[in-house]
Each structure stands twice: as structure tokens, then as C-alpha cells.
Amino acid sequence: MAHNLQITAASPDPALLDLPWDVPLEQWPSSVLAALPRGISRHIVRFVKMSGGVIAVKEIGESVAYREYELLRQLSRISVPSVEPVGVITGRQDANGERLEAVLITKHLQFSLPYRSLFSQTLRPDTATRLIDALAVLLVRLHLIGFYWGDVSLSNTLFRRDAETFAAYLVDAETGDLHPQLTDGQRNYDVDLARTNIIGELMDLAAGDFLDEDVDTIAIGDALVDRYNELWSALTDEESFDSEDRWRVAARIERLNHLGFDVGELEITTDIDGTSVQIQPKVVDAGHHSRRLLRLTGLDVQENQARRLLNDLDSYRAATDRQNDEEEFVAHDWLSGVFEPTVRAVPRDQRRKLEPAQLFHEVLDHRWFISEKQGRDVPLSEAVASYVDNVLRDRPDEMAILGLPPESADQQE
Numbered sequence: 001m002a003h004n005l006q007i008t009a010a011s012p013d014p015a016l017l018d019l020p021w022d023v024p025l026e027q028w029p030s031s032v033l034a035a036l037p038r039g040i041s042r043h044i045v046r047f048v049k050m051s052g053g054v055i056a057v058k059e060i061g062e063s064v065a066y067r068e069y070e071l072l073r074q075l076s077r078i079s080v081p082s083v084e085p086v087g088v089i090t091g092r093q094d095a096n097g098e099r100l101e102a103v104l105i106t107k108h109l110q111f112s113l114p115y116r117s118l119f120s121q122t123l124r125p126d127t128a129t130r131l132i133d134a135l136a137v138l139l140v141r142l143h144l145i146g147f148y149w150g151d152v153s154l155s156n157t158l159f160r161r162d163a164e165t166f167a168a169y170l171v172d173a174e175t176g177d178l179h180p181q182l183t184d185g186q187r188n189y190d191v192d193l194a195r196t197n198i199i200g201e202l203m204d205l206a207a208g209d210f211l212d213e214d215v216d217t218i219a220i221g222d223a224l225v226d227r228y229n230e231l232w233s234a235l236t237d238e239e240s241f242d243s244e245d246r247w248r249v250a251a252r253i254e255r256l257n258h259l260g261f262d263v264g265e266l267e268i269t270t271d272i273d274g275t276s277v278q279i280q281p282k283v284v285d286a287g288h289h290s291r292r293l294l295r296l297t298g299l300d301v302q303e304n305q306a307r308r309l310l311n312d313l314d315s316y317r318a319a320t321d322r323q324n325d326e327e328e329f330v331a332h333d334w335l336s337g338v339f340e341p342t343v344r345a346v347p348r349d350q351r352r353k354l355e356p357a358q359l360f361h362e363v364l365d366h367r368w369f370i371s372e373k374q375g376r377d378v379p380l381s382e383a384v385a386s387y388v389d390n391v392l393r394d395r396p397d398e399m400a401i402l403g404l405p406p407e408s409a410d411q412q413e
């Protein structure tokens, strides 16, 4: 047993010590491994069961491991969507005293899907577009806080379902760098590299027959650049107008809220004679809807799931004629009278297939679908039962394994 093992972690779990650190990661026994889908990587990465959860272990050079750990810690602290670091282990030796590579440990991101898993399931044809939209949002958020990624790609991103869209999470920060602020040149370089990498990755998928023949890989790469630029300018552009048109201040804030951002600081300047006004958002924070839902109900969900749940809360409020009641009270009743019973109506063994908020979203979609088909308002309780029988039963378990055998989860290159 290696005796000079060194563990760096914010809150080390003693169970870490029980793992076979004196064995190269590639030879770890399947008894400690969790068979989960994994993306393409340069390094050896394995998912390991520990203390009832799953961690991702990556063998990587010592200094790079510390650097990536630090960056991931900073990103987690400012709540940018990324994997959460657990720690770094160095000083590994095998039974013969040979040095083994250091490891970086992160928490496995539950319900996350590498893009290859998304493509190998049969999904709607616009999946690629929705993944690109999610990646554009992540890239804008990273750039807003001064994070230069340096290797943006689909493989370095994880996706989680977020209502009808996806939310993207950064998984590989190895090449990243945190600056006080990025120059336009740095941003454009990151976006350009993203475009090149994505086109390459999609072409690979096409070569392996995972991609529909009509998908235009170049157009998808270009779409990322367009989406990114659109969102960046909506969030940061200066806007100038006549001082009589002051409603435009509120309109800009509303537009940002609609995009899912709160305005932390808005700079307003006027010219000397006061006839024109310039506004420019200086601090914007993502998560407008998820923060509002959290405040009202305590539910901590992703942005578009929150948007959907808030819409349902609004219709509940209208349907129960409680427009004049305190929002908090109505939200509490909606939570205990609508949301929770719906999620609980899903049989326990089916429930872990999707996150609760995602289940609720899909039940709402399903209700809309069958109501239209049957030409009547199907009640939620009936819709859940039909959803479970007709949709959910056939879905793979996305919390765990996606129904993939361990070999196909192994896509090391």
C-alpha cells in the first residue's frame, strides 16, 4: 500500500482511502466501477461507486490536476454550471513502488448525458440544435464571469434535460483560465474553436452513422456562433434613446428576464443637455426563473424547468381565482396540491428515470397532447397515469445507466 498518498479535498470522505489507489485506474476491478455513459477523453476516466454516490476519477499530471481542481472550485463557488470537484490525490505508487499518475476526482453529475448518448438514442431531429443552444448559453455565462475555456467542445460538455431544452455543464476545465474580464479577441477565439470542434465531432458522428444524413454539420457549427453573438449582445450591448422614452429601461430589463437573466447592475448615462439616455447592463446573473421558483417553493431546478413550473403556478392561480392572494401562499398550495401529488403518482421504480421537475414537465406536455386528441380537459391525475403507461415505461433510466452495457459506455480513445 502506498504510504505517502496525499489527498487534497475541501471535505474529504474517508471512504476515499478504501479505493485501490495502488492500482492503475485502467485495471480497477469492475466491483468498484459504475457503468455509466462517458464521453470521449484524452485521459483515463472511470466512474466509481463511493458512499452511496458516484465519483468520476481522472488520471492526469499532478500540476494539471491541482490547476483544474482550483478552477472547478472557483466555478462552483460562483455557481456556473460545471462538475463539482471533490479532490486531488497524489503520491500514488503500485505494489512495486512504481510511481502512478495523480488523479482529479469530481462528483458524477446526476442525470447528465454525454452528447454521444443523446445521439445514440432515437431523439427528435432538432436535438443537435437544442444542444447547440445550451452550449451557447453556457459559453456566454462563462465569458461573462471572465472564464476563458480554451477547449470548448461537445465532449467537454455534459447535458441535462431542462424542460423541452437542454442545460449544458462544463466538465473539462483543464485548458481554462479565469480573468477579471475577457477581451473580444479571447471570446472570439473560444467561439471559433468551439465551432471547429463541434463540426469535427458531428462529422465523426455522421461517419459512424449516428447522425441523420440531412444534418448540415457546418450549419450547426455556424448556428453556435450566431446564437452566442445574439445572446452576448442582448446581454451586454449599450442602448441609446430619447429621454422621453424612459419606458425602454424597464423594457430592457424585462427582455433580459425573459432570456433568463437578472440585471444586477444597469449603467444609465445621459448626455449633457439631457435629451438622450444610454443604458448598458454591467452585471447580469443567469437563473432568473429558477431563483424565483426557489424563493416561492423551495424547489431547486434548472432554468427552463422553473419557467415551466412557474407557468403552471400562474394558471393554477388563475384557475383557483386567487390573483389577490399572497404569491407565497398560492405557491405553497400549488406545491402540496399539484406538484407533489403528481410526482408521487409516478410509481417509485419509474420515478428515478428523470428528475422530478422534468417528470412534471413531461406530464404537463402529455396532458396537453391527450387533451387535444380527446377534445376535453384531461385532469392531471388522469394524465399522470396515462403518461406512466404510455411514455415513461419505455424510457431508459437516465439517473443511472441509460440501458447501455458497460462496454458501450467505454469510449476511450
Ligand SMILES: Nc1ncnc2c1ncn2[C@@H]1O[C@H](COP(=O)(O)OP(=O)(O)O)[C@@H](O)[C@H]1O
Pocket (backbone or CB within 6 Å): 037, 038, 039, 040, 041, 042, 043, 044, 045, 056, 058, 083, 084, 106, 107, 108, 109, 112, 114, 155, 156, 157, 158, 171, 172, 173, 174
Ligand atoms: N463529474 C463527471 N460527471 C459526469 N461525467 C463525467 C464527469 N467527469 C468526467 N466525465 C465524463 O468523462 C469524459 C472525459 O472527461 P474529461 O474531463 O473531458 O477528460 P479529458 O481531460 O481526458 O478530456 C467526459 O466527456 C464526461 O463524459
Ligand SMILES: [Mg+2]
Pocket (backbone or CB within 6 Å): 040, 041, 042, 155, 156, 172
Ligand atoms: Mg475532455
